[in-house]
Amino acid sequence: MKLHEAAKSTLVLLLLLLGTSISGWCEQDPLRLGQVTDDELKMGIYPQDTAAAAVVLYDYGHSSFLFSKGTQLQFKRTVRVKILKKAGLDFANIEIPYFKKSPESKEEVLNLKGFSYNLENGKMVKVKLEENAVFDEKVDANWFVRKLAMPGVKVGSVIEYTYTIKSDFLHNLREWEFQSSIPVRWSEYRVAMVPFYEYKQVLHGFYPFHVQDSKENRVTAPITWDKEVGYAKMEERGTLSMSVVEYRWVMKDVPAFKEEPYLPNARDYLSKVEFELSKIQYPDQEPRFMAGDWEGFTKELLKEEEFGGQLTSVPALQKVAATVVAGKTEDLARAKAIVEYVQTSMRWDGKYRIYAENLKKAHDKHTGSSAEINLLLVNLLRDAGLIAQPMLVSTRGHGQPLESSPMLSKFNYVIACVNLAGKDYLLDATEPGLAFGMLPLRCLNGKGWVVQPPKGKWLPLQGVDRNSQMVSAQLTLKPTGEVLGSMEESYLGVPALQMRSKIKEKGQDTYVKSYANAGADWVRQDVKLINLEKPEETFKTQYQLSRAGAPQPEELLYLSPMLLHGQQENPFKLASRQYPVDFGSPVDETYVMNYELPPGYVIEELPKATVFSLPGNAAKFSYVVQEVNGKLQVMSKLTIHKTVFTASDYQNLREFYARMVAKHAEKVVLRKKS
Known part of the structure; x- marks a missing residue:
């Protein structure tokens, strides 16, 4: 049926699809909990890599769309790992990152289960993950991590766990890494794509896929909407038929990723697939293109309370800036005085952050993350009458940002950019040993994004000194x-x-x-x-x-x-x-x-x-x-x-x-x- 009335509001598709989960593959998941084999329990070494401390036996993930409360993404993952040596015990400590913007806009970790299996006296002993071994840790203003320690793990154990993440963020279609620091015997990822959202797929790495295909299914979902008849509203019911394409990627017998000298961005070269939301188009509506809009990205970031909102001038910090630059008339001298003040009065807590909660509070505590210290630096430079902007950076261990597309997840660090007599100086106040205009080695990673209206700009990350x-x-x-x-x-x-x-x-x-x-x-x-x-x-x-x-x-x-x-x-x-x-x-x-x-x-x-x-x-x-x-x-x-x-x-x-x-x-x- 045609839905001309429904096209007037996205509620038709996004609120009234009654609890429908769209998934195109009808087969059962290839990996289910509890199906650990005797061979897996008895495995003493991994033949393809006899030095391996552990091996991922199976890693299965599936992403799909939910239409029960607006549009949500659902990501399910199930993992099974064999511990082969003492050094592999660390793989029993699991971290699951998730994002919260507000109570109404968040990600939730659901259906978390875990088990450890050991062979004792020839019999398999199964130990369940208890709730008291699971806890949440706040990373910054919006990022959290759920941590769990698998029980009863020792050399020879097999561990497996599963969880689901429900996400309100369409941009955050989960990426998938097929490769790890230990060998991976089987890694599989499936994504069921609906026709309203188009994602660009970005493949990384050098290893071939064992399976790379897609399958299209017609799915019919019930739908309800309100129709205006005169001054009254009548409830209409019908169905919506759509094509759902499920993509499937599989790699098998993937070797461990080995660190090599002078390779800071290891994650850039892991075999993985990433997704970038590029278009939204509902029936009978004009498309909205998402990727490549750096102007919108900059505007939204400056509106964020934990980023742009922190750059509002505060009287107490104005007094600090005035005291620090008193008697200095040249801009360069004023800038150097501000940088030296922040370097010596603040202690970096070692955390790489983009967002900050309260710069005044961080200043009073004399400690903070990279975001708190360097956003404070931007504030004080501005209070001293200088032209300063925050600059997003991806550190050397975090990977290269994509210059073609605005993806906040590609950045993990903030520095300051101050313009003096038409020349840009890049500043980082986290380390007292940094000379003015010099960046620490961790920041020397291609280019960074200067967050300034209307649409920002890229600048190369390099210092002013000769090395x-x-x-x-x-x-x-x-x-x-x-x-x-x-x-x-x-x-x-x-x-x-x-x-x-x-x-x-x-x-x-x-x-x-x-x-x-x-x-x-x-x-x-x-x-x-x-x-x-x-x-x-x-x-x-x-x-x-x-x-x-x-x-x-x-x-x-x-x-x-x-x-x-x-x-x-x-x-x-x-x-x-x-x-x-x-x-x-x-x-x-x-x-x-x-x-x-x-x-x-x-x-x-x-x-x-x-x-x-x-x-x-x-x-x-x-x-x-x-x-x-x-x-x-x-x-x-x-x-x-x-x-x-x-x-x-x-x-x-x-x-x-x-x-x-x-x-x-x-x-x-x-x-x-x-």
């Missing part, structure tokens, strides 16, 4: 092989921040004490840390270095001229790699060593000078060891201009590092004169 490390030394080589002298290590940019953070984490005294012990053969003495508390200055470490020699002069002396600073191993050990290499920031490492040679010795063998580079000058290495006026001079320089290398670049990069390791391993040989 470099330089080591210089004045050393003396004795006839016994003893080496002693002075060294200075200088750090600028990201390397300086990493050093300062390491020292802060350990404590200065503890760090100096551990640093003095350079190894079995080497000793560092009189260690001095220079500019440790001055983040805008070059950080330096100065010390005396010595290595004991033999009791008597040697006929032959073998010297590794790079001492402790050589590239001793190739970080790229795999013969091939499917994922990019991301250094995060450019690399500039220079080493200059000068040696006084012992009298009565001649150089018998020197490493040959070399220079090699990657195509496009993406990276370059030069190495020179030479004798000048009875002294040995060593210079090694590595520059990496390109921060991200694709998988097709990997073999060249791996060979580049192999040659550098080999060159640094070459020794200088000196022979005592007859």
Whole structure:
């Protein structure tokens, strides 16, 4: 039947479909609780990966639409895991994230059940998950997580659990990860799509599907609506027939995802499927297109009480800003004063957040999340008369945001962007060791989104400082092989921040004490840390270095001229790699060593000078060891201009590092004169 009257209101479809759940696949779910087999209980190792601490035996998910209270999404999941080793016990601690915007707009975790199975005296013993082992934890203003610890779990256990999430948010059609940090024997996801909502499917990863298909069914649902007859309303009843397409994706025998060096965005390369709501179209109505509307995204975010609502000027914070910038007339000086104030007065609690509940309260407590600290920074910068905006960031461990589509879930962090004399400076006040205009390494991840009306903008996430490390030394080589002298290590940019953070984490005294012990053969003495508390200055470490020699002069002396600073191993050990290499920031490492040679010795063998580079000058290495006026001079320089290398670049990069390791391993040989 035609529904011209019904098309006047979405209530026809969204409120009056009486409890109908739309699902296109009529078969039973492939995985049901309680069907654990003897083979699964007796499994001692997983043949495809004998080192695995645990294995996902089955992981089944299904998403569909409900039309009982408006339109809702329903996500059901059932998981079975085998624990093989002690290290696998962590997989018995389950976390289920869910979102709450208000009592009327939320997600609910329902029908949660769990069981553990053990083989005892040849018989299967089943233990049920009790309610007291389940609790909820608030992550931020809107995100929560339901945590559960499976009972009676030990090496050899099989655990399984199931739950349902009802969601009021059409944008949040659940993504599905087929791959995990442990092997996955079978992973299956089904989604029943109704014709009113169109989602873009985004596939990630490198492993092929075992099954990838779809099936279309005609579904007839009862429908009721009100029809106006004169001044009266009459209830009409009928049915609505629609095509429901159920998509099915299956992967089997998926290997564990292994972390590789310089791969910060691991989740970007997991085999998974994501969904993005792109269009809503009800019968006889014009379509509404959702994706790509950054202007609407920005507008809505600035209306959010926990985001844009926090940027309203507060008298108490106005007074703080006025006090901090008193007597400073230049904008740059005012901005630096505000950043320094927030860095030193606030302590970051380590939480990555987008939303904040109360900046005044966070300020009074002198502690807060990344959102509370950096939204406070934006507020104070504005109160100081500067042009400042919040900026959404996806940290390196969270994955790359999609520039083509506004998806809030793709961001997990907030920084500040201040414009001074037409130049944008990116600021993060969570760490006292950050120089003005510098970002921590975790934030150096592509681009971030500046939330400013009318539609915001993308900016590259990079600091204003050059990143470099330089080591210089004045050393003396004795006839016994003893080496002693002075060294200075200088750090600028990201390397300086990493050093300062390491020292802060350990404590200065503890760090100096551990640093003095350079190894079995080497000793560092009189260690001095220079500019440790001055983040805008070059950080330096100065010390005396010595290595004991033999009791008597040697006929032959073998010297590794790079001492402790050589590239001793190739970080790229795999013969091939499917994922990019991301250094995060450019690399500039220079080493200059000068040696006084012992009298009565001649150089018998020197490493040959070399220079090699990657195509496009993406990276370059030069190495020179030479004798000048009875002294040995060593210079090694590595520059990496390109921060991200694709998988097709990997073999060249791996060979580049192999040659550098080999060159640094070459020794200088000196022979005592007859």
